[in-house]
Amino acid sequence: MSDIQNKDWLLEQNRVNRVVKEIDKKINELKSNRKKVTSDVLEIRKTFWEDVTVNLDEPDDVIETAASIKQQAELLSERERTDHQLVKQLKTLERLKYSPYFGRIDFLEEGESTTEQVYLGIASFIDEKNEDFLIYDWRAPISNLYYDYSPGHAEYQTPEGKISGEIQLKRQFIIKSSEIQGMFDTGVTIGDEMLQEVLGNNASTQMKNIVATIQREQNAIIRNENSRLLIVQGVAGSGKTSAALQRVAYLLYRYRGSLKSENILLFSPNPLFNSYVATVLPELGEENMQQSTFQEYLSLRLGREFDIEDPFRQMEYLLNSVEDTDYRVRVNGIRFKASLEYKNLIDEYAQQLSESGLIFKDITFRGNVLISKNEIYDYFYQLEHHYSIPNRMQLVQEWLRKELKKWVKRERSRSWVEDEIQYLEKEDYLEAYKMLQKKERFTENTFDDFEREQKYLAELVVKEKFKPLFAMVKSLRFVNMKQVYLQFLEKERKNLPNEWNQISKMTIEQIKENVIPYEDAVPFVYLQDLIKGRKSNTAIRHIFIDEAQDYTPFQFSYIQSLFPYSKMTLLGDFNQAIFSGVTGADTVLSNFAFKKSDVETFVLTKTYRSTKEIVEFTRELIEYGKNIEPFNRSGKKPEVILTDHQSLDGLTIDKVRELKNSGHQTIAIICRTEEESKQVFHSLKQKMPMNFIDKGTTNYEKGVSVIPSYLAKGIEFDAVILYDSSLYTSESERKLFYTVCTRAMHELTLFATNGCSPLMKGINASTYEVVHRM
Numbered sequence: 001m002s003d004i005q006n007k008d009w010l011l012e013q014n015r016v017n018r019v020v021k022e023i024d025k026k027i028n029e030l031k032s033n034r035k036k037v038t039s040d041v042l043e044i045r046k047t048f049w050e051d052v053t054v055n056l057d058e059p060d061d062v063i064e065t066a067a068s069i070k071q072q073a074e075l076l077s078e079r080e081r082t083d084h085q086l087v088k089q090l091k092t093l094e095r096l097k098y099s100p101y102f103g104r105i106d107f108l109e110e111g112e113s114t115t116e117q118v119y120l121g122i123a124s125f126i127d128e129k130n131e132d133f134l135i136y137d138w139r140a141p142i143s144n145l146y147y148d149y150s151p152g153h154a155e156y157q158t159p160e161g162k163i164s165g166e167i168q169l170k171r172q173f174i175i176k177s178s179e180i181q182g183m184f185d186t187g188v189t190i191g192d193e194m195l196q197e198v199l200g201n202n203a204s205t206q207m208k209n210i211v212a213t214i215q216r217e218q219n220a221i222i223r224n225e226n227s228r229l230l231i232v233q234g235v236a237g238s239g240k241t242s243a244a245l246q247r248v249a250y251l252l253y254r255y256r257g258s259l260k261s262e263n264i265l266l267f268s269p270n271p272l273f274n275s276y277v278a279t280v281l282p283e284l285g286e287e288n289m290q291q292s293t294f295q296e297y298l299s300l301r302l303g304r305e306f307d308i309e310d311p312f313r314q315m316e317y318l319l320n321s322v323e324d325t326d327y328r329v330r331v332n333g334i335r336f337k338a339s340l341e342y343k344n345l346i347d348e349y350a351q352q353l354s355e356s357g358l359i360f361k362d363i364t365f366r367g368n369v370l371i372s373k374n375e376i377y378d379y380f381y382q383l384e385h386h387y388s389i390p391n392r393m394q395l396v397q398e399w400l401r402k403e404l405k406k407w408v409k410r411e412r413s414r415s416w417v418e419d420e421i422q423y424l425e426k427e428d429y430l431e432a433y434k435m436l437q438k439k440e441r442f443t444e445n446t447f448d449d450f451e452r453e454q455k456y457l458a459e460l461v462v463k464e465k466f467k468p469l470f471a472m473v474k475s476l477r478f479v480n481m482k483q484v485y486l487q488f489l490e491k492e493r494k495n496l497p498n499e500w501n502q503i504s505k506m507t508i509e510q511i512k513e514n515v516i517p518y519e520d521a522v523p524f525v526y527l528q529d530l531i532k533g534r535k536s537n538t539a540i541r542h543i544f545i546d547e548a549q550d551y552t553p554f555q556f557s558y559i560q561s562l563f564p565y566s567k568m569t570l571l572g573d574f575n576q577a578i579f580s581g582v583t584g585a586d587t588v589l590s591n592f593a594f595k596k597s598d599v600e601t602f603v604l605t606k607t608y609r610s611t612k613e614i615v616e617f618t619r620e621l622i623e624y625g626k627n628i629e630p631f632n633r634s635g636k637k638p639e640v641i642l643t644d645h646q647s648l649d650g651l652t653i654d655k656v657r658e659l660k661n662s663g664h665q666t667i668a669i670i671c672r673t674e675e676e677s678k679q680v681f682h683s684l685k686q687k688m689p690m691n692f693i694d695k696g697t698t699n700y701e702k703g704v705s706v707i708p709s710y711l712a713k714g715i716e717f718d719a720v721i722l723y724d725s726s727l728y729t730s731e732s733e734r735k736l737f738y739t740v741c742t743r744a745m746h747e748l749t750l751f752a753t754n755g756c757s758p759l760m761k762g763i764n765a766s767t768y769e770v771v772h773r774m
C-alpha cells in the first residue's frame with residue numbers, strides 16, 4: 001500500500017471511529033429512553049385496573065367504564081408501540097455500529113462550490129445536532145448515484161426534480177466490528193474487487209443481502225415504481241431473488257407511511273426456500289414480508305375435503321413413470337390444463353350453470369333429508385337469472401338458514417332430544433339454571449321451573465347438533481363441487497385435445513377418490529370461486545412471485561384475480577422451467593401472456609453465483625446460452641467422473657472429503673428423484689454425517705446434504721455433486737439438468753455410471769474435465 005493509500009485508510013478509520021462514537025451515544029440515549037418506556041409499560045400493566053373506574057350500575061356508568069378501559073388500553077398500546085420502535089432502532093444501530101457503511105461518493109452538485117461526501121449504509125444516521133447525515137440510507141434518492149454511476153457526470157431524481165453534478169470519488173468499504181478491513185476506489189462498475197471478495201466467500205445456508213454491491217441493472221429493478229406488473233427474466237444466478245428482496249426493502253422505505261411488511265406477499269417455491277431467504281430483510285432492519293407457497297394457499301382452499309397432489313409429487317410421477325401406459329395422456333392433460341383455453345372452457349361452463357345444471361347436496365339430519373338437493377336446485381333456479389351465481393348463492397344461504405331454524409324448533413320436542421338431555425354435563429345444567437334466573441328478573445313468567453329448564457336444555461341440545469348443518473350452509477358446502485367439476489369433465493365439447501376422453505377419464509377416476517391432481521387444483525378452485533364467490537384480498541398491495549417459470553398461464557391469471565389491487569413482480573428464468581420442460585406446457589413467462597401497457601420487462605444476462613468455469617460449462621447446456629455473461633471469478637473446471645455402480649458410493653465419499661478439505665462448507669449431493677435421494681442417503685450416511693432434504697424440510701444446515709433435483713432450485717451450495725448424471729437422458733430433462741448444475745458456486749462434479757449424459761452431447765469439450773475412476 002502506498003503512503004497516500006495508507007493516509008486515506010487512516011483518515012477513513014478515524015471517521016469510522018468518530019461515527020461509531022456518535023452511534024454509541026445514540027444507543028445509550030435510546031437505552032435510557034427504553035428503560036423509562038418499559039417501566040411505564042410494567043407500571044400500566046400492574047395498575048391497569050386500579051386506574052380504571054369500574055361501575056356497572058347504570059347504563060351511563062357502563063359506558064363510562066368502557067371509555068375508561070379503552071383509554072387505559074390505548075395508553076398501554078401506545079407505550080408498547082414506542083417500545084417496539086425503540087427495540088427496532090436499537091437493533092439497527094447495533095448493526096450500524098458493527099458496520100456503519102459500505103460506500104462513499106463525493107458529489108459536486110452543479111452550481112455548488114463544495115463537494116458533499118455521501119456515506120451509504122443500511123440506514124440513515126444523523127449527527128447529534130441533527131444537521132448532517134453521517135450515513136445515508138442506501139435507499140435514499142441520493143444513494144442512486146452510487147449504484148448507477150462511476151466517477152464523472154451523474155444525476156439523480158428527487159421529489160423536487162432532477163439533480164445533476166459530478167462524482168469525484170467512489171469508494172467501497174468492508175467494515176467489520178467497526179474496523180475497516182477492505183477499501184477500494186472504484187471505476188467503471190461497482191467494485192469488481194469488492195464483488196470478487198463477496199462472491200469468493202463460502203455459500204451460506206441463509207441468503208445474504210447485497211446492498212453493498214447492487215449492480216446497475218439490478219438497481220433498476222429494485223427501484224422501479226411505475227409498473228403494475230414487473231417481469232424479470234434473469235439467467236441462473238443473476239440475482240433475481242436478491243433483487244426481489246432488496247426491492248421489498250426499498251418499497252418499505254419509499255412508501256413507509258402507507259406500506260407495511262404485512263401488505264407484501266412473496267410466493268416461493270418450497271418451505272426450504274422460505275427459510276433460506278428469511279434473514280435478508282431483518283438484516284436490513286426491516287420486518288419480513290408475508291411468505292407462502294402457492295401450494296399452501298391451495299391446501300387452505302381445498303385441503304379439507306381433498307388430497308391435493310403437490311407439484312413435487314407431480315414431478316416425481318413425471319420423472320419416474322415414463323413407461324406408464326397413461327403417461328402421455330397425463331402429460332397432454334397437464335399441458336392443456338395449464339392454458340388459458342382451459343380457463344375459457346371453465347368460464348363457459350359457469351355461464352351455462354347460471355341457467356341450469358348446478359348440483360347440490362341433500363341437507364340431512366339423523367338419517368333424514370331435511371332439505372333435498374332438488375328443493376335447493378328449484379329454489380336456486382327460480383331466483384332471478386340476471387343475478388350472478390354467487391349472489392344467488394347468498395340468497396339460497398339465507399333461505400336455508402331460515403329453513404334450518406324451523407327445523408330446530410320442530411326437533412325440540414322429539415324423543416331423541418330427551419335422551420340426549422340425560423347425557424349433558426353438569427355445567428350445562430348450571431348454565432341453564434343461570435339463564436333462567438336471569439330471564440326471571442325481566443319477565444313475569446309463571447311456567448313451572450322444571451318445564452322451562454327442560455325446554456331450554458332441549459334447545460341447547462338441538463342447536464348443538466345442528467351446528468354442523470349451519471356451518472355447512474355458511475361455507476356453502478351444500479353445493480356439490482366435486483360433482484359439478486366431474487360433470488364438467490364428462491361434458492362433450494368441440495375443439496378439445498385429441499386425447500380428451502382419456503384425459504378426462506383419468507382425472508375423473510382420481511377425483512372420485514377425492515384426489516385432485518396438481519394440474520386440476522387451480523381449475524377446480526377457480527370454478528369453485530365462480531360459483532361460490534370469493535372476497536378478493538385487499539390487504540396485499542404487492543405480490544412477488546419467485547421462480548415464476550413454474551406457474552402456468554392459468555395459475556397466474558388466477559393469482560391476478562385473487563389480488564386485483566396488487567402490483568406484481570415476477571421473477572423467473574425460462575431455462576429453469578423444469579416442470580414445463582418435462583411436460584411442454586406453457587408457463588407464465590411465455591410471451592403471449594402479457595400484452596398490456598403497464599407491464600415492464602427486465603432481462604438479466606450476467607450471472608454472479610458460479611465461477612467463470614462453471615458458467616462456461618452450464619451455459620453450453622441450453623439454447624442461447626452464449627448470451628450468459630459470467631462474472632470474472634476463477635475456479636476449477638467442472639469435473640465429469642466416469643465410473644460404475646459399484647464404485648460410485650466410495651468415490652462420492654472421497655469427493656466429499658476432498659471438497660471439505662478445500663474449505664467448502666455446504667456440499668450438495670443432488671439426485672434426480674426422491675427415491676434415488678433416499679437410497680443414496682441411506683447408504684452414505686453410515687460413512688459420514690449428512691442431512692436429507694425433502695419437500696417438508698424447512699431449514700438446511702451446513703455440511704453435506706442429499707437433495708432431490710427439483711428441490712434444489714432457488715438455493716446454492718459451495719460445491720455440488722450430481723450423484724449420477726447419466727440418469728438425465730431425455731431432452732425434456734434438459735432444464736432440470738441445467739438447473740441442478742447451476743446451483744454450484746465454486747465446484748461442480750458430475751459422476752456418470754453410464755457415460756456422459758446425452759444432454760452433454762455436442763457441447764464444447766474444453767469446458768469440462770473427464771476422468772475415469774473405477
Ligand SMILES: Nc1ncnc2c1ncn2[C@@H]1O[C@H](COP(=O)(O)OP(=O)(O)OP(=O)(O)O)[C@@H](O)[C@H]1O
Nearest residue numbers: 210213214215236237238239240241242608609714
Ligand atoms: N450484486 C450482487 N452482489 C453480490 N452478490 C450478488 C449480487 N447479485 C447476485 N449475487 C449473488 O449471486 C447469487 C445468486 O443470486 P440469486 O439467488 O439472487 O440469483 P437468482 O437469479 O435468483 O438465481 P437462480 O434463478 O439460479 O435461483 C447469490 O449468492 C447472491 O448473493
